[in-house]
Amino acid sequence: MRNNALLNLLVIDEDQLYAERLVKLLSSYYEEVNLGFLDDKEELLKALRHQWDVLVFGRAYDLSFTDVVGVVQEQDLDLPMIALMSDDMAVTGCNDDGLPAVIDGNMVKALVAEKDTQIVMAICLQHANLCSRQQLKALRYVLSEAEQRANILIKNSKSAVAYLDQGIHIFANDPYLELFGFDTVNNIIGVPVIDLIAGGDNIKAFKRFLSQFDKGSRAQVEFKFESRRTDGTTFEAELQLAAATFESKPVTQIIIQQNDNSTEIAKRLAVAERQDSLTGLNNRRGFEEHFEALYQLVLVGKTSAALLYIQLDNIGKIRNSLGLQGIDATIKQVGYVLDELIVDGYVSRFSDTAFTILVENLTTQALTALAERIRITIGDLYIEVEKRTTNTTASIGMVKIESNAAEPNILLERAIDAINQIREDTQNLGNAYHLYDPSAHASSDDDALAESLMNAIANNHFELLFQPIYDVNADRSDFFEVYLRLPLADADNTILMPNQFMAVAKTHNLREKIDRWLLINACKQLNEIRKLHPQARILVQLTSASLVDKKLPNVASQLINAVGGVADALTLQFNEEEVANHLSMAKIQFTALNQARCQVAIRNFGSSEKSVEIAGIVQPNMMRLARTYVDGINNADNLDTVKSLILRAKALNIDVLMPYIEDAATMSVAWSVGARYLQGYYLEEPSKTMTIATEK
Known part of the structure; x- marks a missing residue:
């Protein structure tokens, strides 16, 4: 039974075959096990730059288990560790019954290396515990943020809102204080809520109401009563109770509204509208x-x-x-x-x-x-x-x-x-x-579009556009992203973009042929421009049909040879979502393409929670940021997020392309984020030819 998608396992041992045996055993519980293997301290420090889920320690060239624990703690990493029993651990690592002396959510010390079942179960349990801690941390953060937003809203709300702890006021906003005649919030802290209720029957009924709510009953959360102000005057009101948190502690939230005709009028207006x-x-x-x-x-x-x-x-x-x-x-x-x-x-x-x-x-x-x-x-x-x-x-x-x-x-x-x-x-x-x-309409439209696609492949009716990419390191713009377009022969001179025809292409198994047409014709134009500008290169977007095509590396190699055999002349990019959906195949394909001297890139990088993890697995040469990061980059928090993402990419030796630079404000910020490549309409729009400005 497989209940987890991925396990990042770091093994420190002298025997790689043992580590691979663990991976084989763990494959029953994970869709994929990403193995890191090392046996000395220098390699450990490098490995810990990546994210790992569990560390298994056996024997190492110049490391003891104590050394490993110290390194992990120095780097403040939440990394569960399992120590396999050695001669020195036999004394300190086990109790009188031969069981590990230390077992908790972060460490198991020490297990016998030959007992595979215990080790595999310990890895699974430690990983599950790590996932739980990560989820709990995220939930606590969400709760903290939600409480902060709620408190800000309540303080600025026009409704009368207060917090109660066992029926005693611990906070009230200004409308609540004004409603009952209190000057400051300090005056109401410690006042029982029943002191604000007039009439003995009302007080008895409210005590029952509050008691039921405190016991967990939510059948009734509203209570109509006569309220009493500090000056002795009264008014008809209605309160609502809700569970809440205040300073991270559970409390009861109370909202009070004076009864008047405004609610009824609002309801009538809503009906009339x-x-x-x-x-x-x-x-x-x-x-x-x-x-x-x-x-x-x-x-x-x-x-x-x-x-x-x-x-x-x-x-x-x-x-x-x-x-x-x-x-x-x-x-x-x-x-x-x-x-x-x-x-x-x-x-x-x-x-x-x-x-x-x-x-x-x-x-x-x-x-x-x-x-x-x-x-x-x-x-x-x-x-x-x-x-x-x-x-x-x-x-x-x-x-x-x-x-x-x-x-x-x-x-x-x-x-x-x-x-x-x-x-x-x-x-x-x-x-x-x-x-x-819908099927009748979709069928006729799809058939016509599929016919246009097949005609465009056979008769070169597609169009290519080229948008320059500025290389910050080299201070030049001879790197071009290639865009595919399909002109239609209609009265409006319609031009379709890939997102408008690729669904039909997929239905009719045309995506691989379209990708091949795109590659060949883009490289033809690259070959021409390289006669005058030998350093020119292109970035080509392909579909998942090519991502899983075993012939692609050979095709890319032939095209690279045709344009001069330079290693970085051609970069192929694939959407992050498609890479994630074909992770094992993508890892193999990226390696094969690199061996064929073809660079690879991930498009829409950062669009999932595991973007950096995915990049670490497939090791692309370049990543193209998702648009959401650029659109909000003028916000300080978003800018910090982009910088952090780029730093993490650089740690993996991956260059980053920042696209969609459409205005001067974005351009001014773009210089500061650390991306190697910049691209957008503000720099230069796509055109039908690759044009490189000649320095005078």
């Missing part, structure tokens, strides 16, 4: 809020749903014959029958002549039957307008909302597209319904 005045139904705002809430329930699998968009057909004819009065009467009558007809659903007037209905847990057959019933019911209406009679019909577009559904605004657009399909099918007569079928 979401209600259509003509029909009494929910309006568009009410619909959108309900739609969003229902959509979230669908996403987590708690229900399935459908949207019906109902458009009245002959409104223009009614306006011409009966004017606005006729339209209002028609809309009002249709709204009434829809509200009567839809018992288990949410009906809204979406716009002047359109209604929406949200229903849950209907099969496709039941949904179409409902649409037909609505269509017939509206078509059979006779609407009285003074002494005249009119009628109308409806076109009904339907969309099913399932767990993999698109966003609400897209679903609404699809329902309207279904109405347009009805208009086209009935020559604008309407009086029909149509269920939007």
Whole structure:
């Protein structure tokens, strides 16, 4: 049973075969074991620059277990250690029963080297304990931050808020002090909360209420009572209790509100803002809020749903014959029958002549039957307008909302597209319904796009753009990132970027062919520019299809030879997420590419919690920072984070590229972070050719 993804195991021993045997045994419990092996102090100091989960000590050239413990403690590392029994440890490391004299969450001293089962279990348990400590540390930090934010909000809140410890005030904000007539917070500290309650019955009821809350009951957290100020005056109030922390200790939070009509007025206003005045139904705002809430329930699998968009057909004819009065009467009558007809659903007037209905847990057959019933019911209406009679019909577009559904605004657009399909099918007569079928639309669009992709591969219809990258160390910009584009032969001269066509390419198994086209044609242009500028080089983004392609190193080697055989002429980059998803293969592929004199890079570096760990495993030559770090770099905390990330990368001998430098402010900060490479529109935009400025 494998319950952990990765174990970073550092073994200090003279016998490497023993370490590899441990890795084999641990593979039953981990998807991957990253082994570090050494046997002297100098290597230990280097190894501890990386992150390890467990250290196993056997025998070493110039180290004792005490030395190792001292080094780890000097560097203030949280690293569990396991000592394997040697002759000197046989005396000090075991008790009279032969068991380890020391067993805790950080150390086991000492185990017999031949007892593999004990050692493997000790490693697993020490690792689990380390993970628990790390999680606890993170949770404590989150709790501390949350408490700090809460206290700031409470101090600045207009609501009356206080903290109680066993019914005694230990803190209150200014509105709370003002409400009860206290001058300072020191005056209320130590005052029992029951002193602020008037009337014996109120006090008895509150004591029971507070007692139940302290025992853990949350069935009732609100209490209405008569409050008493310090001057003896009283007022009707309502309090709410909540569990909280204050200075890292559990307390009870109390919020008090004076009873007045403002709450009721606010509720009435909220209802009015979401209600259509003509029909009494929910309006568009009410619909959108309900739609969003229902959509979230669908996403987590708690229900399935459908949207019906109902458009009245002959409104223009009614306006011409009966004017606005006729339209209002028609809309009002249709709204009434829809509200009567839809018992288990949410009906809204979406716009002047359109209604929406949200229903849950209907099969496709039941949904179409409902649409037909609505269509017939509206078509059979006779609407009285003074002494005249009119009628109308409806076109009904339907969309099913399932767990993999698109966003609400897209679903609404699809329902309207279904109405347009009805208009086209009935020559604008309407009086029909149509269920939007995403698969039918996606199939036709994907086929057309796939055909364009195959044509672009065969006939070189792709386009390449090149954006210079400034090398801080070399003080030049002859390093270019290559971008792939797909022009479409339409009236709008549309140009698609990879994120717009790679999903279709994946479905039709075209990504590897597109990557190969990109590599070959980018290197062709590199070969031309290197005739004038021999130090020019390129950075090419490839997909995961190439990351797992065993032929890629050979292809890269041939292309490097074609452009002059220089080791750093070609750098291939892969998204961090794809590297993480294919970690074992990526490690092998990166090594093979380096052996083929091809450099490798990780794109969107820093987008996961284990970015540095991943880089340490696959050892890229370069890392391209994720955009989120650059967008917020003017913030001091974000700047420190970026600097720290770059320092950690440098410790692994990895160069860092800072992209997306779009303005002067970002550029001024970029110089200070320690990145080797800088790139962005502020420096230079992508162009169709590699252009290198010639020094005069």
